[in-house]
Amino acid sequence: xxxxxxxxxxxxxxxxxxxxxxxxxxxxxxxxxxxxxxxxxxxxxxxxxxxxxxxxxxxxxxxxxxxxxxxxxxxxxxxxxxxxxxxxxxxxxxxxxxxxxxxxxxxxxxxxxxxxxxxxxxxxxxxxxxxxxxxxxxxxxxxxxxxxxxxxxxxxxxxxxxxxxxxxxxxxxxxxxxxxxxxxxxxxxxxxxxxxxxxxxxxxxxxxxxxxxxxxxxxxxxxxxxxxxxxxxxxxxxxxxxxxxxxxxxxxxxxxxxxxxxxxxxxxxxxxxxxxxxxxxxxxxxxxxxxxxxxxxxxxxxxxxxxxxxxxxxxxxxxxxxxxxxxxxxxxxxxxxxxxxxxxxxxxxxxxxxxxxxxxxxxxxxxxxxxxxxxxxxxxxxxxxxxxxxxxxxxxxxxxxxxxxxxxxxxxxxxxxxxxxxxxxxxxxxxxxx
Amino acid sequence: xxxxxxxxxxxxxxxxxxxxxxxxxxxxxxxxxxxxxxxxxxxxxxxxxxxxxxxxxxxxxxxxxxxxxxxxxxxxxxxxxxxxxxxxxxxxxxxxxxxxxxxxxxxxxxxxxxxxxxxxxxxxxxxxxxxxxxxxxxxxxxxxxxxxxxxxxxxxxxxxxxxxxxxxxxxxxxxxxxxxxxxxxxxxxxxxxxxxxxxxxxxxxxxxxxxxxxxxxxxxxxxxxxxxxxxxxxxxxxxxxxxxxxxxxxxxxxxxxxxxxxxxxxxxxxxxxxxxxxxxxxxxxxxxxxxxxxxxxxxxxxxxxxxxxxxxxxxxxxxxxxxxxxxxxxxxxxxxxxxxxxxxxxxxxxxxxxxxxxxxxxxxxxxxxxxxxxxxxxxxxxxxxxxxxxxxxxxxxxxxxxxxxxxxxxxxxxxxxxxxxxxxxxxxxxxxxx
Numbered sequence: 001x002x003x004x005x006x007x008x009x010x011x012x013x014x015x016x017x018x019x020x021x022x023x024x025x026x027x028x029x030x031x032x033x034x035x036x037x038x039x040x041x042x043x044x045x046x047x048x049x050x051x052x053x054x055x056x057x058x059x060x061x062x063x064x065x066x067x068x069x070x071x072x073x074x075x076x077x078x079x080x081x082x083x084x085x086x087x088x089x090x091x092x093x094x095x096x097x098x099x100x101x102x103x104x105x106x107x108x109x110x111x112x113x114x115x116x117x118x119x120x121x122x123x124x125x126x127x128x129x130x131x132x133x134x135x136x137x138x139x140x141x142x143x144x145x146x147x148x149x150x151x152x153x154x155x156x157x158x159x160x161x162x163x164x165x166x167x168x169x170x171x172x173x174x175x176x177x178x179x180x181x182x183x184x185x186x187x188x189x190x191x192x193x194x195x196x197x198x199x200x201x202x203x204x205x206x207x208x209x210x211x212x213x214x215x216x217x218x219x220x221x222x223x224x225x226x227x228x229x230x231x232x233x234x235x236x237x238x239x240x241x242x243x244x245x246x247x248x249x250x251x252x253x254x255x256x257x258x259x260x261x262x263x264x265x266x267x268x269x270x271x272x273x274x275x276x277x278x279x280x281x282x283x284x285x286x287x288x289x290x291x292x293x294x295x296x297x298x299x300x301x302x303x304x305x306x307x308x309x310x311x312x313x314x315x316x317x318x319x320x321x322x323x324x325x326x327x328x329x330x331x332x333x334x335x336x337x338x339x340x341x342x343x344x345x346x347x348x349x350x351x352x353x354x355x356x357x358x359x360x361x362x363x364x365x366x367x368x369x370x371x372x373x374x375x376x377x378x379x380x381x382x383x384x385x386x387x388x389x390x391x392x393x394x395x396x397x398x399x400x401x402x403x404x405x406x407x408x409x410x411x412x413x414x415x416x417x418x419x420x421x422x423x424x425x426x427x428x429x430x431x432x433x434x
Numbered sequence: 435x436x437x438x439x440x441x442x443x444x445x446x447x448x449x450x451x452x453x454x455x456x457x458x459x460x461x462x463x464x465x466x467x468x469x470x471x472x473x474x475x476x477x478x479x480x481x482x483x484x485x486x487x488x489x490x491x492x493x494x495x496x497x498x499x500x501x502x503x504x505x506x507x508x509x510x511x512x513x514x515x516x517x518x519x520x521x522x523x524x525x526x527x528x529x530x531x532x533x534x535x536x537x538x539x540x541x542x543x544x545x546x547x548x549x550x551x552x553x554x555x556x557x558x559x560x561x562x563x564x565x566x567x568x569x570x571x572x573x574x575x576x577x578x579x580x581x582x583x584x585x586x587x588x589x590x591x592x593x594x595x596x597x598x599x600x601x602x603x604x605x606x607x608x609x610x611x612x613x614x615x616x617x618x619x620x621x622x623x624x625x626x627x628x629x630x631x632x633x634x635x636x637x638x639x640x641x642x643x644x645x646x647x648x649x650x651x652x653x654x655x656x657x658x659x660x661x662x663x664x665x666x667x668x669x670x671x672x673x674x675x676x677x678x679x680x681x682x683x684x685x686x687x688x689x690x691x692x693x694x695x696x697x698x699x700x701x702x703x704x705x706x707x708x709x710x711x712x713x714x715x716x717x718x719x720x721x722x723x724x725x726x727x728x729x730x731x732x733x734x735x736x737x738x739x740x741x742x743x744x745x746x747x748x749x750x751x752x753x754x755x756x757x758x759x760x761x762x763x764x765x766x767x768x769x770x771x772x773x774x775x776x777x778x779x780x781x782x783x784x785x786x787x788x789x790x791x792x793x794x795x796x797x798x799x800x801x802x803x804x805x806x807x808x809x810x811x812x813x814x815x816x817x818x819x820x821x822x823x824x825x826x827x828x829x830x831x832x833x834x835x836x837x838x839x840x841x842x843x844x845x846x847x848x849x850x851x852x853x854x855x856x857x858x859x860x861x862x863x864x865x866x867x868x
Contacts, residue, residue, distance in 0.1 A: 002739035003483045003519060006507060009476030011520050014534070017472045033797050035774070035804035035823075038451045042443030042553055043477065043509075043539060044497075049437045063478075065499040065509070068543060073440060075477075075499075085437060086445050095822075097807050100448070105477060105539070109502060119476055130807050134790075145797050254787030255794040305436030340469070353688030356568075360689040363467050363579050370469035373531050373564045388529075389469075 008110075008118030020121070022335050023318055024103050027123040030146040031101035034138070036125050039100045041082035043107075047072040049081050052303055053273055063109045063118075075107035078315065079124050080300065087128055088306030096129035096309075106317075115289050115320040123292075126313030128301070133244050136277040136296055136312045137251035143281065143292060143314050144257045151330040157291065160264035161248065161279040164295065166241040167219075167268065170232050174215050180206070182272045189270035191220055222265040225249060248277055273297045277312065283324055291324060292316030341367040343386035343412075347379045347398025354397045354422075358407070361426055362395075386412060395425075442544075442552030454555070456769050457752055458537050461557040464580040465535035468572070470559050473534045475516035477541075481506040483515050486737055487707055497543045497552075509541035512749065513558050514734065521562055522740030530563035530743075540751075549723050549754040557726075560747030562735070567678050570711040570730055570746045571685035577715065577726060577748050578691045585764040591725065593715050594698035595682065598708040598729065600662070600675040601653075601699070607667050608649050610641070616706045623704035625654055656699040659683060682711055707731045711746065717758050725758060726750030775801040777820035777846075781813045781832025788831045788856075792841070795860055796829075820846060829859075 005011055012020055028038065044065065050058050054077075063075040076082060079102055087098060102124045112118055125142055127135040140159055147157060167188075171181060184206060191199050200213070207213050219231050228242050245263065252258050269278045276296030283291065294314030302308040325331040344359045355371050362369035370389060372382050379396065386394045396408040405422045420428065439445055446454055462472065478499065484492050488511075497509040510516060513536050521532060536558045546552055559576055561569040574593055581591060601622075605615060618640060625633050634647070641647050653665050662676050679697065686692050703712045710730030717725065728748030736742040759765040778793045789805050796803035804823060806816050813830065820828045830842035839856045854862065 002522065003480050003486075005476060005519065006478060006480060006501060006505075009478070011476070011516075011523070012474040013520065013524065014471040014473055017474055020474075021472070030797075033775075033800065033802040035802065037448040038455070039448055040446040040451055040454075042439060042445070043541070044440060044443070044553075046437050046440060052437075063499050063507075065497050067440060068545070071440075073497075082445075085439065086447065088436065089445070090447065107477070111502070119478075132807065132809070134807065134809070137790075141794055141797075145794070148798065251787065251790060254790050256791060256798075257794070341467075353685065356571075356685060356688050357690060360575055360579075360691070363464075363575075364582065364690075366467065368467040368469065373566065373568065375566070375568070 006118070008112035010117065010119065018335055018338075019322070019331060020318070023321065024121060024123075026146060026150060027101075027103055027316075030142065030149060031123075031125060034125075034142040034145060036099045036101035036142070038102060039083070039086065040102050040104060041076070041079060041086060043105065044073045044075050045082060045085075047074040049085065050074055050077060053081050053084075053300060054078075054271060061108050061110055063107050076104065077106055077108050079104040079106070079122070080126075080297075080313070080315075081304070083124070083126060084300050084304040084306070087309075088301055088304055091301075091306055091309070097135070098126070098128040100128070101125045115317075115323055117319055121318040123316040123318075124313060126311060128311040129309055130312070131298070131310040133248040133277060134251055137248050137255065139294060139312055139314050140248075140252060140261070140279060141255045141257055143294075143316070144260050146316075147281065147291075148257075148260075150325065150334065152324075152328070154259040155284060156324075156328060157260065157281055157283055159261045159279055159281050160267045161245070161261055161277065162263065162265050162267040163241055163245045163276060164269070164274040164278050165276050166228070166232075166245060167265070169241050170219055171216075173233050174212055175209075176207070176212075185268055185272060186270050188216075188220065188266075189268040191266050191268075220266045223263055225263045228265075244276065269293055269295055273300055273303075275299060279314075281316075283327075286327070288324060289320050291320050338390055339368070340370055340386075340389045340391040342369040342393050342395055343382075343389060343391035344369055344371045344395045344397070345379060345382035345386065347396055350398050350402060352397075354401060358395055358397065358425070362429075365426065365429060367429070383410075440552070442546035444551065444553065452769055452772075453756070453765060454752070457755065458555060458557075460580060460584060461535075461537055461750075464576065464583060465557075465559060468559075468576040468579060470533045470535035470576070472536060473517070473520065474536050474538060475510070475513060475520060477539065478507045478509050479516060479519075481508040483519065484508055484511060487515050487518075487734060488512075488705060495542050495544055497541050510538065511540055511542050513538040513540070513556070514560075514731075514747070514749075515738070517558070517560060518734050518738040518740070521743075522735055522738055525735075525740055525743070531569070532560070532562040534562070535559045549751075549757055551753055555752040557750040557752075558747060560745060562745040563743055564746070565732070565744040567682045567711060568685055571682050571689065573728060573746055573748050574682075574686060574695070574713060575689045575691055577728070577750070578694050581715065581725075582691075582694075584759065584768065586758075586762070588693040589718060590758075590762060591694065591715055591717055593695045593713055594701045595679070595695055595711065595713040596697065596699050596701040597675055597679050597710060598703070598712050599710050600666075600679060601702065603675050604653055604666050605650075608646055609643075610646070614640070619702055619706060620704050622650075622654065622700075623702040625700050625702075654700045657697055659697045662699075678710065703727055703729055707734055707737075709733060713748075715750075717761075720761070722758060723754050725754050772824055773802070774804055774820075774823045774825040776803040776827050776829055777816075777823060777825035778803055778805045778829045778831070779813060779816035779820065781830055781842075784832050784836060786831075788835060792829055792831065792859070796863075799860065799863060801863070817844075 047064055065073050106122050107119055187202055204213050252261050267278055267280050274295045275298040278295035280290040280293040296312040298310040342362050344355050346355050359369040359371045372385050391412050394410040400406040406419045407422055408417050409420050410417045481498055499507050540556050541553055638647055686695050701712055701714050708729045709732040712729035714724040714727040730746040732744040776796050778789050780789050793803040793805045806819050825846050828844040834840040840853045841856055842851050843854050844851045
C-alpha cells in the first residue's frame with residue numbers, strides 16, 4: 001500500500017537535511033554570539049492561546065486537534081504566544097533583560113504556495129524588559145549579522161524600518177478615530193502587495209475624506225527620515241516617535257550595518273500587537289515575500305496575564321530564505337562537505353573481524369569510521385567505496401596483519417601508504433586531529 | 435488571561451533546552467561517526483499510514499487532525515512508517531545499504547506518566563538493504579557507542595538481545611498455530627512488566643495445554659546461549675535462527691562491547707513487524723522502562739508498497755534516558771559550560787556608541803559578545819554583569835579611548851588588564867582562539 005506525503009509538507013532526504021541543518025545551525029550560532037539563549041515550547045498549545053494575540057481570524061489558519069478530555073488544541077502557527085506564556089510563568093525569577101531565541105517548527109493550514117508551506121521552521125529572537133530602541137537596534141543587528149554571514153550584501157537585501165508609534169500618532173493627528181486604527185493597519189500593511197489603484201480604492205472606502213487619503217498616501221510613500229517632520233505636526237508625542245526612529249538609525253550606523261537599512265514608512269506589519277519600531281527584510285530584486293519581519297510589542301505579556309513589560313523581536317522563516325539563497329547561488333556553496341575520517345577495509349584472503357574491531361575503536365575515540373557490507377568484495381572495489389564516501393584515510397587489514405599484526409594506512413588524497421603496528425594504531429592517533 | 439501549557443508537554447527554558455540539546459547533539463554526533471546520514475519527515479502524515487505498521491490499536495494513541503479537504507491526518511507517534519515511505523519513494527536511486535538516522539519529535543495521546551510524555555524526542559538509526567546480522571550488530575554497537583560516551587557502564591545498563599525468528603520457530607515447533615503467533619507476541623512482551631502469576635494466568639488462557647505453557651516459560655527464562663539447543667529441536671530452520679544469535683554475539687565481542695550485552699529470550703518486542711534479532715536496553719537497577727529497543731524488520735518496506743528489502747533499526751526516547759542520567763548523576767555533569775568571549779563595557783564619563791560598535795565587530799568575526807542595557811551603570815556593576823555571564827574577557831571603553839583611542843582588555847580569570855589601540859584590536863584577534 002503506497003501512501004503519499006501530505007501536501008505542503010517536506011521530506012528531508014539527507015541532502016535536504018544537510019541544507020536544513022546548515023540554515024538552522026547558522027541561526028543558532030549567530031543567536032548565541034549575539035548573546036541570546038535558546039528556549040522552546042510544545043508543538044501544540046490550547047487553541048484559545050493563539051486567539052489572544054492574533055484574534056479569531058487565526059483560527060482558520062490553524063491545524064486544530066483535541067486532547068483526550070476533548071479540549072481544543074492547535075499546532076503552533078508561531079511561538080510568540082508560547083514565549084509570552086513561558087516568560088509570564090517565571091517572570092519574577094528570570095533575570096532581565098531576557099534575551100532568548102528559538103527555532104520552532106511551525107504549522108499553518110493554508111494552501112501551499114511559493115515560499116509558504118504548511119510546515120516550516122522559523123528563527124525567533126526576542127529581547128524582553130528593555131524599553132529603549134537600543135534593543136530594537138540589537139534585534140536588527142543580530143538579523144543582519146546572520147544574513148551578512150551567509151553572503152547576502154546590501155545589494156541583495158534591505159532592512160526596511162518604520163515605527164508603528166509614528167504611524168499611530170500621524171493617523172491620530174489627521175483625525176483617524178482610535179477604533180479605526182486596527183483595520184487600517186491591516187489594509188496599510190497590504191500596500192506593497194496590492195496594485196496601486198486597488199490599494200487606493202480600498203483606502204478610500206475606509207477613509208472617505210479625499211484629503212485624508214492623500215495625506216496617508218504621502219506618509220506611506222516617505223522613505224527619508226528628514227522628510228518626516230514635514231508630514232507630522234510638532235506635538236511632543238509625535239516628536240518622541242520621530243526621535244526614536246532617528247535614534248534606531250543612529251545605533252545601526254554605530255553598529256556598522258546602516259548600509260543594509262532604510263527608512264520606509266510603508267512598513268506597517270499587519271498585526272495589531274506592534275507598538276513601536278517595525279521592520280521587514282526584503283530582497284532588493286524580484287517579487288519574493290519578506291524574508292523576515294519584527295518589531296516592538298510592549299503590551300503582549302500583559303495581554304497574556306503578566307505584568308506590563310516591554311518587548312521586541314524578529315521572526316524569519318526558512319522557506320523564503322531558502323528560495324532567495326538558491327536564486328543567489330549561496331545555498332549549495334557554503335554547505336559543509338561530507339567527510340569521513342576512516343574507511344576500514346580488508347584485503348582478500350583475510351576473513352577475520354579485525355575490520356569491525358578497528359572501526360568500533362576509532363568511533364569510540366570520536367573519529368567517524370565506516371566498514372563495507374560487501375563482505376566478499378575485492379580491495380579495489382572497497383577503495384572505490386571509500387572514495388565515494390569521501391574518506392580521508394583508509395585502514396587496510398590484510399596479509400600484513402596475518403604476518404606481523406600490522407595495518408596499512410592509506411592517505412586517500414595523496415595515495416601514500418604506511419605500515420602501522422596494530423597495537424600502536426590507537427595511541428598514535430593525534431588528539432588535535434579530532 | 436493566563437493559559438497553562440497542555441499536560442504531558444514540556445516547556446524548555448534555557449537550562450532545559452541546554453540539556454535537550456546536549457542529548458540530541460550527542461545522538462547526532464555518534465550517528466555521524468558510525469556512518470549514518472540524517473533525514474527527517476513531516477510532523478504529520480495521513481492517519482492510515484500509521485495503521486499499516488501498527489494496526490488499528492495505534493489509532494487511539496494518535497493525535498489526529500484534518501487537512502482543509504477533510505482528510506484524516508495524525509501527528510507521528512514514530513518515524514519508521516515515514517522512513518519506509520521515503521525509502522520506497524526513491525528506492526531505485528538510493529545507494530545501498532541505506533544507513534540513516536533521525537531525531538524526530540513524536541507524539542502519543544496517552545495519559546502522561548513517568549518516562550512517558552505526550553510529546554518527546556526519539557533517536558532512530560536504521561540500516562536498510564543488509565540481510566546479515568552484521569547490520570544488527572552495528573545498530574547495537576552504535577547504540578552502545580552513545581550510551582558509553584555519556585558515561586553509562588555495563589554496571590549501569592544491559593543490552594538484552596534475543597531473536598524473533600528463534601521465538602517463532604520455537605513456538606511453531608511446540609505446535610502453536612500460525613494465526614496465534616501475533617497475539618502471543620503481544621502477551622510475551624509483557625512478561626517483565628506483569629506479576630509472575632498474572633502473566634502465567636494470561637498465558638494459560640491463550641495456550642490451554644499445561645505442558646506447552648511450561649515449555650514457553652522455560653524458553654522465555656533462558657538467558658544463556660548454550661542452553662538454546664536444549665530448548666529447540668534440531669531442524670535446519672531453527673538451527674539457522676540459533677546460529678544468527680550466536681553470530682551477533684560474536685560480532686559484538688569483536689567490536690569490543692560484549693560486556694554490555696546478554697542473551698535474554700524474554701525480549702520479544704510487542705509489535706508484529708519484527709522478523710529477526712530484537713533487543714532492548716535496560717537499567718541494571720530500578721524499575722525504569724526500557725531505555726531503547728529495536729530489531730530486524732524485513733517485511734516493512736514491502737508492506738508499504740515497496741520491494742522486499744531487509745532492514746534493522748533502533749529507537750531511543752529522551753524521557754527515560756533523562757531520568758536514568760539524572761539518577762546516575764550524569765546529566766548536569768557533562769553539560770557544556772555557558773561561555774561568553776567578550777563583555778563590552780564602558781567606564782563612567784564615556785557616553786558614545788563605541789561599546790555597540792565593538793560588540794558588533796566582535797560578533798561579525800565569530801566571537802560571542804554582549805553589552806549591557808544598564809546604560810547608566812558604573813563599571814563595577816558592569817563587571818559583575820560580565821562575571822555573571824561567565825565572560826572570558828571584558829573590553830572597557832573609557833577615558834583611555836577619549837584620550838588616545840585605546841581600549842582596556844581585562845582577562846576575567848586572572849584580572850590582568852592591557853591597553854590595546856582601537857584600530858589594532860580586531861587585527862590582533864587570533865583566529866585560533868575561535
